Structures are given as C-alpha cells and as structure tokens.
Amino acid sequence: MTKTLLVTGAGGVGKTTIAAAVGVIAAREGLRTLVVTVDPARRLASALGISHLGDEPTPHVDEPLLWAAMLDAAASWRAVAMRHADPDVATRLADNEFFQAASEHFPASQSYAAADQAATFVQARAWDLVVVDTPPSGGGIDFFAAPAQMADLVGGRLLRWITGGPLPGRKLLYNRAARPMLRVADSILGSNLLERVAEFLVDLRTTYDGVARRGREIEKVMRESSIVVITTADPVPVREAVKFYRELPGLASTPEAVIFNRSLPDAWANPSVPPKTTAELRHIAELWGSETLRQRDMREEFSARYGATVATVPLSDEPLTDLDGLALLMSQGSGIPWERIGVG
Amino acid sequence: MLDKRLVIVSGKGGVGKSAVAAGLALLGQRNGLRVLAVEMGSPGGLSTHFSTGPLEFKPREVRPGLHAMHIVRSEALLEYLSLQLRLPGVRRFGAVARAFDALATAAPAIREIITIGKILWEVKEDRWDLVVADAPPTGQIGSYLRAPRSISELVPTGRIRAQSEWMTATLADADMTQLAIVTLPEELPTTETLETMRWLEDEHIVPPPVVITNRALPELEDKSSPDGVVGEIANLHRSLWSEQQHWLAQVPPDLTLPYMFGLFTPGEVAAHMSDELETLT
Numbered sequence: 001m002t003k004t005l006l007v008t009g010a011g012g013v014g015k016t017t018i019a020a021a022v023g024v025i026a027a028r029e030g031l032r033t034l035v036v037t038v039d040p041a042r043r044l045a046s047a048l049g050i051s052h053l054g055d056e057p058t059p060h061v062d063e064p065l066l067w068a069a070m071l072d073a074a075a076s077w078r079a080v081a082m083r084h085a086d087p088d089v090a091t092r093l094a095d096n097e098f099f100q101a102a103s104e105h106f107p108a109s110q111s112y113a114a115a116d117q118a119a120t121f122v123q124a125r126a127w128d129l130v131v132v133d134t135p136p137s138g139g140g141i142d143f144f145a146a147p148a149q150m151a152d153l154v155g156g157r158l159l160r161w162i163t164g165g166p167l168p169g170r171k172l173l174y175n176r177a178a179r180p181m182l183r184v185a186d187s188i189l190g191s192n193l194l195e196r197v198a199e200f201l202v203d204l205r206t207t208y209d210g211v212a213r214r215g216r217e218i219e220k221v222m223r224e225s226s227i228v229v230i231t232t233a234d235p236v237p238v239r240e241a242v243k244f245y246r247e248l249p250g251l252a253s254t255p256e257a258v259i260f261n262r263s264l265p266d267a268w269a270n271p272s273v274p275p276k277t278t279a280e281l282r283h284i285a286e287l288w289g290s291e292t293l294r295q296r297d298m299r300e301e302f303s304a305r306y307g308a309t310v311a312t313v314p315l316s317d318e319p320l321t322d323l324d325g326l327a328l329l330m331s332q333g334s335g336i337p338w339e340r341i342g343v344g
Numbered sequence: 345m346l347d348k349r350l351v352i353v354s355g356k357g358g359v360g361k362s363a364v365a366a367g368l369a370l371l372g373q374r375n376g377l378r379v380l381a382v383e384m385g386s387p388g389g390l391s392t393h394f395s396t397g398p399l400e401f402k403p404r405e406v407r408p409g410l411h412a413m414h415i416v417r418s419e420a421l422l423e424y425l426s427l428q429l430r431l432p433g434v435r436r437f438g439a440v441a442r443a444f445d446a447l448a449t450a451a452p453a454i455r456e457i458i459t460i461g462k463i464l465w466e467v468k469e470d471r472w473d474l475v476v477a478d479a480p481p482t483g484q485i486g487s488y489l490r491a492p493r494s495i496s497e498l499v500p501t502g503r504i505r506a507q508s509e510w511m512t513a514t515l516a517d518a519d520m521t522q523l524a525i526v527t528l529p530e531e532l533p534t535t536e537t538l539e540t541m542r543w544l545e546d547e548h549i550v551p552p553p554v555v556i557t558n559r560a561l562p563e564l565e566d567k568s569s570p571d572g573v574v575g576e577i578a579n580l581h582r583s584l585w586s587e588q589q590h591w592l593a594q595v596p597p598d599l600t601l602p603y604m605f606g607l608f609t610p611g612e613v614a615a616h617m618s619d620e621l622e623t624l625t
Contacts, residue, residue: 011481012358012532041531102450158446197450235392235610236358271573281566284581285574290606317583 002122003342004221005131006252008143009230010240014261016040017320018230018313019133020048020068021330024323026343027066031128034067036118038135043321045070057121063323067127071114071135079113080150084210089203098200106153110135111146116214119221129342132225141243144222144251147215155208159201226341227255232262233295238302245306256309256340259333260299263312268292311335345554345625346372348522350467350514352477352550354485354540355526356533360558363610364526364601365478366393367617371625373410374618377473381412382463384488390414390478393614411472417455418445420462453487453494457508460488464511467520482525482540489515489523489549518551526556527595529588537595557597559604561585599624 007019016037023035034057035048045051048068049060057067081093102109111134118132134143142149227248231241241258248255269292271285303310313333318325330336338344345351351368355361362385369381383390383399391399391414394406399414406412421444448454467475479485487494492511499505515521523544527537537555544553564582569575592600601620607613 010358012356041535043531098450098452106449153449158449197447200450234358235613236362236389239388239392265576267573268577271577273574274570274572277570277574278566278568280564281568281570281574281578284562284564285577287605288577288581294606315580317580317587 002125002127003129004118004122004225005129005341006134006143006222006225006227007131007230008134008141008227008244008255010237013230013232013237014313015230016044016133017326018228018259018261018330019131020044021313021326022341022343023048023066023068023129023131024063024327025330025338026129026131027060027063028327029344030065031343032065032067032126033129033131034069034121034127035131035133036069036071036114036121037133038071038114040070040133047320047322047326060323066323069117069121071117079116080109080154080207080211081204083116084207084214085203086206089206093200093203093207096200096203098197102200106149108142108146108149108153111143112150112211112215112218115143115146115218115222119218122221123217141240141247141251144248147218147222151208151212151215154204154211156201156205159198159205222252225252227253228341229255229258230261231258233260233298238298241302242306245308257311257335257337258302258306258308259311259313259336260295261313262315263299264288264292264295264315266292266296269296309335309337311337345522345524346375346377346474348474349472349520350463350475350477351522351524352479352485352489353524353526354479354482355556356483356528356536357481359526359528359533360613361481361526362389362478363393363613363617364524364556364558364621365476366390366610366614367621368524369410369412369474369476370407370614370618371621372474372476373407374622376409378471379410380466380472380475381406381410382466382475382477383412383414384459384463384477384479385481387414392610395609395611415459415462417458420458421445424458424461451498453491453498454504456488456491457495457504457511460491461507461511464514467514468510482536485540486543486547490547493549512549515550516548521550523550523553524556525553526558527597528559529557529591531591534591534594541595554598555595556599556601557592557595558601560592560600561588561603 005022007015007022009015016039019037020035023033026033037048040048050058050068050070052070057069060066060068078094081090085093114135118130121127122130229241229244231237244255268288271289273282273285299310299312302308311333312335313329316329318329320326320329345368353361353365353368365381369379372379380403381390387398391397391412394412396406399412401413401416401419403411403413448458463475463477466472480488492508492515495505495508496512525537525540527533541553544550561581561584563585564578566578569578599621601617604613604616607616
C-alpha cells in the first residue's frame with residue numbers, strides 16, 4: 001500500500017525544502033520514497049539528484065531508497081490534450097495559440113496536471129511513500145479543487161456562456177445573427193479572434209469524458225492522502241494556512257499538522273546577556289528576542305484557534321546542498337507527527 | 345517614485361510587496377498627495393495593511409487623502425463596456441460580461457487589459473496625483489504589462505484595439521510610470537528578479553524598474569562570540585548576513601529596506617515601511 005503525503009502552503013515558505021527533507025528521513029527509515037517537486041531551487045534540485053524537468057522518477061545516486069521527479073508545470077495542457085483527445089485533435093490542441101493563455105488564466109490546469117502525475121505515481125505501487133510538493137498556483141488550496149474545476153472547464157461551461165445557451169456544434173457557432181452576445185464580442189474584439197477561441201473550446205470539449213473520469217480517480221487519491229501545511233510566522237502565509245484548516249475538511253481531509261518553518265528557538269526570547277557584551281551585540285540579541293516572541297505568539301494563536309498540531313522547523317544558516325543537511329534540518333524540528341504522516 | 349503618476353509594485357510571492365505598496369501609498373498621503381491604492385491580486389493582500397476591512401471596486405477613503413480599491417474584473421468589464429466603449433443597446437450586461445469573461449479565459453491579454461486598463465483610466469482622469477498598484481507577482485506581471493501591445497498584435501480590428509495605443513504610450517512614459525520590483529536577498533527571489541529584469545530589457549514596455557530589496561539584516565561589526573544564547577544569535581546573524589551579501593551583489597538594489605524584527609500586525613509593518621521609505625527617498 002503506497003502512502004501519500006501532500007505538502008501544501010503558500011509560495012516562498014520552504015515547502016519544497018521540507019518535502020525533500022521528509023523524503024530523505026523516510027528513505028533513511030527504510031521506506032522506498034518518491035519526492036515529487038514542481039519548481040525547486042537549483043541547489044535543492046541537485047541535492048535531490050535531479051537536473052532536468054521531466055516526469056520520470058530518478059533514483060538518487062547515494063541514497064538507495066530515494067527517488068525524485070520534477071514536474072514541468074508549463075506542459076500541463078499539452079499533457080491533458082495528449083492523454084484524453086483523439087490523435088488529430090490532440091495535435092491541433094497542442095499547436096493552438098490559445099493554449100498558453102488558457103493555462104495562465106486557469107491555474108487549475110497546472111494543479112490538475114501535477115495532481116494527475118502524482119496520482120499516477122501513487123497508483124504505480126512502486127513506492128511505500130510518495131511525498132508531493134504541491135504547486136503554489138492559485139494560492140495552494142486550489143490544488144484540491146482542480147480536478148472538478150478542470151472537468152467543468154472542458155465540459156463546455158465557457159462555450160455555453162459564450163453562446164448564451166446550448167452547446168454548439170461548429171456550424172451553430174457561426175450563426176451569430178441570433179446571438180447578441182456574439183455580436184457585441186465581435187464589435188469589440190473583431191470576428192476572427194472570437195472564432196478561433198470558440199474552435200479551441202470545441203476541440204477541448206472532446207476531452208471531457210477522459211478528464212472527468214481521471215478527475216474522480218485523482219480526487220480519490222487526494223482523499224486518502226495525509227496533508228501537512230507549511231508556513232512561516234508571517235501574516236500572508238499564515239492567512240493561507242488558515243484557509244487550509246477552514247476549507248480542506250470539505251475537500252480532502254483535515255491537515256495532520258501545520259509546520260512553522262524558519263522558527264527561532266524559544267530560548268532566544270529572553271537571552272541572558274553576559275556582562276561584557278557590547279551595546280551593538282546586545283541590541284542585535286534584543287531584536288532577535290522580540291522576533292522570537294512574535295513568532296511564538298503567532299504559533300500559539302494558531303494552535304488555540306484552529307486546534308491544530310503545531311510543529312516547528314528551525315531557521316538555518318546552512319545552505320542546503322546535500323541530503324545530510326536536509327536530514328539534519330528536519331531532525332532539529334519539533335512536534336512533527338511522524339507516524340501520522342506515514343514515516344516511522 | 346512620488347513624482348510619477350503610477351507606481352506598479354510587483355515581486356515574487358512572499359517578499360512583502362503588498363507591505364511596500366501600502367507603505368508607498370501612506371508616504372504619498374503624508375506628503376499631501378491625493379493617492380489611490382489599487383489591490384490587483386487576491387482580496388486582503390493590500391487592505392490588511394490599512395486595517396479597514398475588505399476593499400471594494402468603488403474607491404473608499406481609508407486615510408484622509410488616501411483612497412483604496414480592489415479590482416473586481418467583472419465590474420471593471422461592465423464599466424469598460426458601458427463607459428469607455430459606449431456600446432449602444434446592450435441591456436443584458438450581466439450575460440454579456442459573463443460571455444466576455446469566458447472568452448477572455450481562453451484568449452490572451454483580454455483579461456489583463458481589462459484590469460490594467462482600469463488602472464490606466466484612473467491615472468488618466470485627474471482625480472489622483474499618484475496611483476499605487478499592488479500588482480500580481482513577477483511571474484504574471486509580464487502578461488499584464490504586455491497586454492496593450494498583445495491586443496494590438498492579436499486583434500486586427502475592433503474597438504478594444506483602438507484603446508490599446510494610448511495605454512501602451514502611458515506605460516512607456518518615464519514621467520508617468522514607474523515599476524518597482526520588490527525582492528529579498530535570497531536565492532529564489534533573486535533568480536526571479538533577474539529573469540524579470542532580462543524580460544523587461546528585451547520588451548521595452550515600461551521604463552527601467554527600481555529594485556527594492558526587503559528584509560536586509562544590519563551588519564554586526566562586533567566579531568565576538570560569547571558563550572550561550574547571545575553567542576548563538578551572533579553566529580547565526582553573521583552567517584545570514586553574509587549569505588544576504590552574496591544575493592545583494594547579484595541584484596544591486598536601488599532601495600534597501602530593513603528586516604522588521606518583532607512587528608506583529610500588517611498595519612505596524614506598513615507604517616514602518618512608510619517611515620523607512622521616507623528616510624531613503
């Protein structure tokens with residue numbers, strides 16, 4: 001039975017680092033582990049032994065039970081088209097100039113593609129644990145709503161809105177006389193653009209059955225996964241973490257823990273200053289002391305308000321260039337519910 | 345930056361760009377300017393710094409002389425259809441707006457021009473001395489800045505095209521527009537800032553940006569390491585500081601904002617931002 005851990009949270013909080021570090025710990029505990037990342041920093045990618053984008057899991061040279069895969073978020077629509085459309089439609093879709101716009105405007109497509117790929121790895125049953133670093137597009141929580149949103153999109157919602165009624169065939173689409181909406185759009189945008197967009201959407205619709213069916217499988221994998229939320233003690237990512245605690249129970253399951261990354265040790269809150277300390281150093285120690293207090297208050301408030309298991313991973317000055325560094329960082333963490341996230 | 349009519353603040357997610365945008369808006373207000381602060385991203389990003397609850401499409405006065413609004417795309421579109429394009433006989437605006445928005449999901453630049461267009465109209469009208477836009481992250485800012493030009497290329501005819509030309513000109517005008525990129529002295533924000541700056545150099549859409557580096561640590565000249573916690577703090581501080589110097593050298597900032605130790609609320613952060621910016625500019 002493959003266990004799955006989804007590592008979520010706002011962008012910029014060290015989500016990828018923690019996903020990688022959990023993977024290293026799991027592999028060293030004897031679990032065959034795959035870490036799936038989306039956009040790692042270069043140093044982290046090389047620590048994991050992956051150098052290029054691609055969907056193939058790569059075994060680590062020095063760590064026998066660890067694999068890593070780096071997903072290409074930009075390839076998302078292409079992957080959906082190739083998987084679920086007839087070959088000639090797939091080629092037409094893949095070459096379509098509206099692809100990029102649609103994938104930028106519809107972050108769910110990136111999340112869908114990442115979730116789809118992660119679910120494929122889980123279903124392969126080749127690993128004991130699959131750790132998924134979720135893409136930050138659309139604010140993180142959208143990852144869990146992506147399968148349903150994607151099915152809705154390709155299912156013709158946009159087409160129905162454009163035509164103001166039934167799903168059109170190619171011919172019906174051009175009968176604009178009866179459709180005031182299309183006349184308005186024509187006058188603003190010019191008719192050429194409108195036709196090209198509509199053709200794209202008609203093609204996209206042929207993938208509906210495949211996307212919807214696969215979406216249900218992906219949702220099943222998500223519901224059976226454990227989830228941890230990563231944040232730092234800053235207002236913006238904490239607001240994002242709160243959203244996960246409020247909204248996730250309806251979409252998947254309650255997070256196992258919120259991990260405050262880059263936490264300062266409690267002992268720094270009121271450091272005893274040796275008598276001969278210079279004023280400059282005393283001042284710096286006071287600054288970090290006030291920061292430590294602020295962080296601690298924020299964690300305590302989160303725990304009290306949402307009944308969350310609150311864990312910490314310390315702020316580190318070590319550049320993370322190898323697996324030992326990642327493992328060390330994680331082992332200095334406290335409060336991490338290892339068993340509940342499938343490790344140990 | 346306060347001499348311009350429009351300051352667009354962008355940066356990688358999580359670098360504090362909303363706080364900087366709020367600080368700039370407050371600074372403008374303190375200098376007696378009529379300021380409009382525009383929240384372009386998800387609701388709450390900017391408004392939380394003014395502690396006045398959620399913002400709406402209609403600008404609201406959050407401090408004397410400082411108005412703030414949130415861009416709601418459907419409302420911007422309705423306004424655009426009714427006022428700017430002067431469309432005759434469009435009664436079912438709701439359905440039209442929805443259809444238009446659906447189209448815009450699959451067509452490049454349409455959504456973005458509705459948003460950036462609204463901001464540029466506010467600049468053009470003489471209600472404000474300064475418009476500060478808390479813009480989308482650098483990963484997406486290109487498609488907004490490029491929207492007027494993309495429309496010219498994509499749409500051969502149609503009324504939206506005619507609008508795009510003065511918008512392109514306003515964005516390119518160094519007396520009118522300033523882009524500020526907020527970054528941190530860390531690896532990923534630095535990489536993204538460098539990529540954005542290369543893109544900007546190739547595209548020539550806006551005048552050269554200013555780079556604002558946030559959360560810079562003060563140098564600790566004292567080299568001692570006493571036993572115990574104070575020594576730990578000193579060592580970590582020096583080590584983080586020298587790591588920061590490495591990234592600062594990659595993208596030399598025009599302005600450097602300090603790490604704000606121990607500040608709890610977004611309101612406090614924005615007020616300090618504005619003090620720091622005042623000292624620096």
